Amino acid sequence: MSETERRRDIRVESVNLVNYSAEIQADLGGPPEAHLYSILGTARTEDLSSGGCKLITREEVPAGILLDLSLKLADHLVTCRAKVVHAHAEGEEWVAGLEFLDLDDEVRDGIKLYLEFKDDAGVAEG
Secondary structure (H helix, E strand, O other), X not given: OOHHHHOOOOOEEOEOEEEEEEEEEOOOOOOHHHHEEEEEXXXXXXXXXXXXXXXXXXXXXXXXXXXXXXXXXXXXXXXXXXXXXXXXXEOOEEEEEEEEEOOOHHHHHHXXXXXXXXHHHOOOEO
């Protein structure tokens, strides 16, 4: 099954600012708490749907980790959690496919409404 076939939601080209954070457990032996570290970063989306987005970062975000996101949609800030489904380097940037997790209906509907407006208006920036 291709990536497009797995998607439930249509993605719209959308450049939005994103702040992200995660706690990562490094497997270095010894007590687990001794190898816990945080990543923080700023990124942008390249496309967006109510189910996920393509994230462009300057730092590696490993596949499989969970990210806490603050996503700027027009004048609103949406916070949510996402799983990095896949990630790879492209030149000096990292491209990651994210799947939003446990969005409540209000947030999911807000993203859909934003994308409908954006698509209808032909707006280029988020």
